Amino acid sequence: MNPTDRSAASEPPSEVTDDIDEAALAEVMRVTPLGAGVLAGSAVALLVLGYLAIYLLVFLPRGPVG
Amino acid sequence: MRNAERLCLAHFWVAFAAFLAACILGTWQMWVRSPWGAHVGTPGQYFMSVTAHGVSMAYVLTTFFIMGFGYFVAVTSLGRPLPGRAWAWAAFWMGIVGVLMVLVTIALGQASVLFTFYPPLTASPWFYIGLVLVVAGSWVWCVLMLVAMREWKRENPRQPVPLAMFATVANAVMWLWTTVGVAVELVFQVIPASFGLVQTIDAGLARTLFSWTLHAIVYFWLIPAYIAFYTIIPRAAGGRLYSDTMGRLTFILFLVFSLPVGMHHLMMDPQHGNAWKFIQMLLTIFVSVPTLLTIFTITASLEIAGRLRGGRGVFGWIGKLPWDRPAVLATGLAFVMLAFGGFGGLINMGYGMNAMVHNTSWVTAHFHLIFGGSVVIMYFAIAYEIWPRLTGREHDSLAPLRWQLWLWFIGMMVMTLPWHWLGLQGQWRRVANFNYADPIIAAWGPWVIVSLFGGLVLLLSALLFVRNLAALHRSPMLHAQRPLYALAVHPPHRVPAALNGFGLWNVLVLVLMLLAYGYPIAQFVIEPSPAAMVHRVH
Amino acid sequence: MTDRPAEVHEQRILGTELLWAFGVGILVAATLSVVVFTALSRDINPPSNVERVDPKTLHLSGEFAEHNLGTTVGPDGRVTARIIATQFMFVPRCIAVPRGRPVTLRIASPDVIHGLLITGTNVNTMVVPGFVAQVHTEFTRSEDVLMPCHEYCGLGHSEMWATVQVMTDDRFKPAPDGRVSCAQR
Numbered sequence: 001m002n003p004t005d006r007s008a009a010s011e012p013p014s015e016v017t018d019d020i021d022e023a024a025l026a027e028v029m030r031v032t033p034l035g036a037g038v039l040a041g042s043a044v045a046l047l048v049l050g051y052l053a054i055y056l057l058v059f060l061p062r063g064p065v066g
Numbered sequence: 067m068r069n070a071e072r073l074c075l076a077h078f079w080v081a082f083a084a085f086l087a088a089c090i091l092g093t094w095q096m097w098v099r100s101p102w103g104a105h106v107g108t109p110g111q112y113f114m115s116v117t118a119h120g121v122s123m124a125y126v127l128t129t130f131f132i133m134g135f136g137y138f139v140a141v142t143s144l145g146r147p148l149p150g151r152a153w154a155w156a157a158f159w160m161g162i163v164g165v166l167m168v169l170v171t172i173a174l175g176q177a178s179v180l181f182t183f184y185p186p187l188t189a190s191p192w193f194y195i196g197l198v199l200v201v202a203g204s205w206v207w208c209v210l211m212l213v214a215m216r217e218w219k220r221e222n223p224r225q226p227v228p229l230a231m232f233a234t235v236a237n238a239v240m241w242l243w244t245t246v247g248v249a250v251e252l253v254f255q256v257i258p259a260s261f262g263l264v265q266t267i268d269a270g271l272a273r274t275l276f277s278w279t280l281h282a283i284v285y286f287w288l289i290p291a292y293i294a295f296y297t298i299i300p301r302a303a304g305g306r307l308y309s310d311t312m313g314r315l316t317f318i319l320f321l322v323f324s325l326p327v328g329m330h331h332l333m334m335d336p337q338h339g340n341a342w343k344f345i346q347m348l349l350t351i352f353v354s355v356p357t358l359l360t361i362f363t364i365t366a367s368l369e370i371a372g373r374l375r376g377g378r379g380v381f382g383w384i385g386k387l388p389w390d391r392p393a394v395l396a397t398g399l400a401f402v403m404l405a406f407g408g409f410g411g412l413i414n415m416g417y418g419m420n421a422m423v424h425n426t427s428w429v430t431a432h433f434h435l436i437f438g439g440s441v442v443i444m445y446f447a448i449a450y451e452i453w454p455r456l457t458g459r460e461h462d463s464l465a466p467l468r469w470q471l472w473l474w475f476i477g478m479m480v481m482t483l484p485w486h487w488l489g490l491q492g493q494w495r496r497v498a499n500f501n502y503a504d505p506i507i508a509a510w511g512p513w514v515i516v517s518l519f520g521g522l523v524l525l526l527s528a529l530l531f532v533r534n535l536a537a538l539h540r541s542p543m544l545h546a547q548r549p550l551y552a553l554a555v556h557p558p559h560r561v562p563a564a565l566n567g568f569g570l571w572n573v574l575v576l577v578l579m580l581l582a583y584g585y586p587i588a589q590f591v592i593e594p595s596p597a598a599m600v601h602r603v604h
Numbered sequence: 605m606t607d608r609p610a611e612v613h614e615q616r617i618l619g620t621e622l623l624w625a626f627g628v629g630i631l632v633a634a635t636l637s638v639v640v641f642t643a644l645s646r647d648i649n650p651p652s653n654v655e656r657v658d659p660k661t662l663h664l665s666g667e668f669a670e671h672n673l674g675t676t677v678g679p680d681g682r683v684t685a686r687i688i689a690t691q692f693m694f695v696p697r698c699i700a701v702p703r704g705r706p707v708t709l710r711i712a713s714p715d716v717i718h719g720l721l722i723t724g725t726n727v728n729t730m731v732v733p734g735f736v737a738q739v740h741t742e743f744t745r746s747e748d749v750l751m752p753c754h755e756y757c758g759l760g761h762s763e764m765w766a767t768v769q770v771m772t773d774d775r776f777k778p779a780p781d782g783r784v785s786c787a788q789r
Contacts, residue, residue, distance in 0.1 A: 018553055020306065020374065028373040029555065029613055033308065033366035033620050035373075035380050040362045041627065047409050048631045052638065054413060058422070058490065060642065065421045065726035066649045066740045109759040180756050186716045186733060187758060269717055269732050309617045333650045334719065334728050336735040340652040347639075351632060355625075362624045417639055418648040421728040425719050425754035492723030494754035498762040506723060506750055556614040596658035598733035601691075601716050603758065 070141045070148045071456045076158060077134030078449065080165070081127045082532060085442075088122035089528040091115045096481075096521040101502050101511040112498035113178040118169070120181030121197075123438070126165055128287045129200055131445055133157075133207045135290050136234050138452055140214040143230040143297075143551060146221075149213050157206035164199025167192050176604030180496065182280075183256070185272045186598040191260040194252050201245050208238040219566075226561040229313050230297040230551060236317040237289040239568050243325050243575055244286060247278025259600045266597035270337035271590040277328040278583060285324035285353075287437060289317065291444035295364045295397065298451060300552035302393035305371025310554035312363045314565040316356040322574050323353035326582035333420040337595065342586055343417065349582060350415040357408065361401065368397070370555070392467040396447035399475040400440040406479075407436030410486060428489025431482040438524075439478040443471060446531055451550065453538050460544045466534050473527035481520025484513040651729045651739040659714045659733035663688065668712050674785065675700050677778040687711045689718035689731045689753060692760030698767045698786035702776040703746045711737045719755035722768055730755060743770040748789075 095115050098107035141148050148154065170192075171177040177193035215227060215235045227235075251272050259267045296313040300306055307313065330346040332338055372383025389395050410432035413419050423429060450467055454460050461467060485493075488510050493500075500507050500514075564570050642648055662668045668688055674696045675685045683702060688695040689711055701707050711720065711731050718731040724745065729737040752765035769786045778784050 018301065018306070018549070020304075020553075024374055025306065025370070025555070026613075028370055029616075032369045032373060033362070035369045035383055036308075036362055036366035037620070037624065038380050039384075040365045040624070043361070043405055044358065044628055044631060047405065047412065048635055050409055051412050051635060055416070055419060055638065055642075059416075059419050059726065060646075061744065062422065062724065062726045063742050063744045064646055064648055064740070065418065065651065065728070066647050109762060113756070113759060113761075178759065182756075184717050184755070187756075268734070270734055273717070273732065309621060311614075311618065312621050332730075335730045336651065336732055336737040337654060338652065339654050340649050343650050343652060351636065354632075355628075358628045359621065359625065363621065366620075417643055417650065418726070421650060421726045424721070424728045425730075426721065492721060492750065492752075494721060494752045496754075496756040496761060500762075504750070555617060593656075595734035596656055596660070598659050599715065601758070 069151065070137055073148070073151065073154055073158070074134045074138045074452075075456055077130045077137070078453075080162070081130035081134065082449075082535065084122040084126035084130070084165070086528050086532050088119045088127065089525050091119040091122075093521045093525045095119065096514075096518045099497060099499060100514045100518050101500075102515065102518070104499060104502065107498065109498040110175060110178070113180070113496075114172060114175055116496065117178050117180050118172050121168055121172070124181045124283070125168075125197065125200060127442075127445075129204050130161065132237070132286065132290055133161075133204060135293075135448060135452075136207060136211055136238070138456070139230045139234045139293070140211060142455075143228040144214060144218045146214075146218060148210070149217060150210050153206055154210055157203035160206075161200045161203035164196040164203065167196030167199070171196065171604075174604075178603055182276065184269070184276070185256055185259065185267045186269055186601045188256065188260045188267075188600050188602050190604045191257055194257050194260060198249070198252055198257075201249065204241065205245070208242050211235050211238040224560065226310075226558045227566055228297075228551070229307075229310055229554075230293055232314060232566070233289060233293045233296065233317040236321045236568065237286060237293075239572065240282060240289075240321045240324060241286050243579075244279050244282035247275045247280075247328070251275035260602075265600055267600055268590055268595050269598045270335075270595040271587070273332065273335060274329070274337070274583075274586055274590070277331045278325070279328065280331050281328040282324040284433070284437060285320050288441050289320060290448065291400070291441045292316065292320075292360060294393075294444050294448050294451075295360060297551050298448070299364065299393055299397050300367040300371065301549065302391055302451065303368055303371035303387055303397075305367055305369075305374055305552075307552045307554040308363045308366035308370065310556065310558050311561070311565065312359055313554075314561065316359055316363075318565070318568075318571055319356040319359075320353070321568065321571055322578065323349060323355070325575055326578040327353050329582060329586060330415055330420075333417075334424045338586055342582075345582060347415060347417045349578070354408075354412070354415075357404075361404070364397070365401075367552075368394075390464060390468070392450045392464055392471060393447045395468055396443050396450075396471050399471060400443050400447075403435055403439035403443070403475065403478060406483070407432060407440055411436060423489055425495050426489035427485040427493040427495065430495055431485030431489060434485070435478060435482040439475070439482070443474055443478075446471060446474065449531075449535060453535055454544050454547065455550065457538050458544050459538050459541045460547075461534075462537060462541045466530060466537075470527050470530040470534055473523055473530065477520045477523030477525075477527055479520070481517045481524060484517045484520075488513055651737060653736070653738035655736040655738065656734060657712050657736050659712070662712050663714050667710070670695065674783060676782045677784065678782065683707045683784075685709045687720075687766075689713045689720065689764075691715050691758050692753075692764040694720070694751065694753070694764070694766035696766070696786075698769065699751065700769050700771055700776065700784045700786045701743055703743050703770050703772055706740060706742055709737075709739045709741070711739075716757050717755055718753045718757050718764070720751055720766075721754050723750045723752075725749070727751075728754075746770045746772045 097103040171190045177189035179189045327350045372386045375386040377383030377386035713731045713733045721728040731737045749768050
């Protein structure tokens with residue numbers, strides 16, 4: 001069970017390149033991270049709303065605790 | 067990878083064997099506690115199973131997987147052989163002996179104390195000694211990770227440590243800090259009590275020491291999944307990591323903030339006061355920061371990949387991602403489960419809201435979803451990615467891999483979402499059979515059955531997972547292969563020392579631990595709690 | 605390929621991360637303010653009365669002696685329920701409490717770690733031998749609810765629960781010694 005060294009996993013990343021065209025990357029980087037901001041931002045906003053909803057509608061009505 | 071492959075594979079097989087056995091036990095448990103299992107399973111059998119299930123999932127699957135993955139990262143990301151391989155094997159076998167001791171004591175009914183083993187309930191000393199051996203083996207791993215990084219830094223002065231290794235060492239450092247709590251509890255309190263050397267034990271101190279380990283350990287489990295997010299997934303998706311710097315910062319934040327928050331598991335405990343609990347909530351908010359940063363950075367990395375494949379508009383890139391690749395699919399599913407699981411976690415950490423959910427099925431739901439769901443699905447993804455590299459063979463077909471991941475996701479959601487609801491209704495934890503004749507409890511029955519079906523789907527997925535890995539050992543030889551690790555959009559040429567090592571951060575950990583745990587532990591020395599009698603279960 | 609586009613990338617990338625962190629920080633701070641405000645204005649806290657008691661002797665005399673367990677209304681009108689959590693039952697097995705009035709629950713364990721919650725309420729506490737667990741609350745609905753032990757305490761853990769009868773004022777009648785017992789059902 002001896003994989004040969006052609007396994008690319010043995011190359012440290014500093015010597016590895018990928019086949020991404022730098023011009024295409026630059027183009028893409030002009031818009032990124034708009035999508036991520038909207039997607040992740042909506043998810044977090046929903047989480048916060050859900051948190052407040054449970055806090056105000058479920059937790060507080062059950063009475064005080066201390 | 068010379069000869070480290072066998073080391074990695076050995077660790078992984080132990081991890082996944084324990085995982086499969088634990089899945090079978092878990093499914094049985096779900097049946098027993100459901101209305102359909104009312105006449106099956108004695109409490110003795112049930113709690114033996116719960117102990118085995120918890121220990122296997124929380125201590126064996128995780129520790130062995132993380133050690134194996136760490137060895138793999140140390141060799142592949144640094145491009146040099148593993149230092150101290152003989153030590154690594156010795157640690158492995160010591161861990162095996164430990165696991166066997168634990169399993170035998172459980173099977174003999176002498177250790178039904180669950181994976182949290184809160185004294186004064188006390189099991190056979192060999193149970194605890196077995197756990198200590200597993201932990202000691204992992205300490206050897208920690209040292210080897212540190213040595214590997216240090217030797218690489220010596221050979222590559224002023225170079226940034228590859229992110230995958232930096233994160234692995236961060237995890238190792240954190241694990242050394244983490245295990246101190248449970249090690250002190252076991253060595254100085256529980257093992258002497260279990261040998262009968264003392265008849266009483268300070269339960270408040272034991273619980274506090276265990277809490278030191280209990281939260282940080284979940285980040286120990288989680289960091290490998292995040293290592294995959296930052297260093298493997300962007301490449302698997304055909305893109306770049308959005309920010310290497312944020313990656314380093316994330317793992318540093320985990321190192322610093324995972325440890326002092328353990329006491330939020332003691333929010334409902336009577337041995338600590340309000341002020342300390344409020345500090346815990348604040349610190350816990352800080353530990354949510356690295357996850358919030360990660361979801362942005364990784365989503366942005368995927369956005370790059372999707373846009374490079376032609377995605378347009380605000381969301382067009384999502385559809386363009388190569389979802390047929392298991393690594394990418396697993397990430398998407400992991401993020402969905404992270405959203406739900408994280409939501410549960412935010413409720414848990416609430417200064418007041420913890421009272422609503424503590425020790426209910428909500429908690430069980432939360433950690434099955436966040437750990438069993440988001441984290442373990444990434445363990446699957448990592449295994450699928452690196453198994454070919456370890457065995458020199460390629461997956462026959464990716465379809466069964468995708469099936470397995472989908473089944474895991476569906477099963478986990480179906481199993482855990484009803485548990486959240488049931489927890490809010492007041493269903494409590496660690497129960498062998500419920501009295502379904504009681505009207506309050508009767509209403510829970512249908513939901514318990516729904517989650518049982520989720521568990522059955524998970525079992526199917528677990529079997530398929532093991533089949534998918536075993537099949538690799540007989541499948542065609544590997545031909546071409548895309549490189550594993552991702553590049554960053556802006557690959558670092560130089561990073562500040564603070565982002566390339568852990569000296570400063572260890573100091574910060576010490577300061578925060580003194581703040582959060584200093585008095586809470588010291589109080590037991592200054593004014594010991596009235597001691598409780600040791601209660602042996604064996 | 606000059607260095608400038610890469611630098612521009614990096615500055616802009618870190619800038620967006622900062623913006624994200626800032627936005628998320630606002631949301632987190634807002635949520636925290638809600639929690640702190642309600643904690644202060646409604647006195648909502650986790651049960652945190654640190655009070656020691658010797659588990660080996662607590663049943664013999666003093667506050668948690670058997671004749672003193674259950675619900676009592678003090679001379680000042682305060683309602684206190686004293687409960688022992690032990691393997692594998694609560695003593696008493698039924699606890700009467702009034703609706704809409706402040707109630708203090710005090711619980712101790714002579715043996716191992718237990719815990720309890722009261723379904724449909726925010727009453728929840730661990731019971732650690734060596735300490736008195738204390739919870740203040742007000743019950744908002746009159747009904748019979750469950751008070752199970754929610755921390756594993758041994759093989760009999762699944763059978764360990766009590767009932768709580770939340771009574772309206774007309775039913776919640778203290779005897780001359782201040783004690784209130786559950787209604788026979």
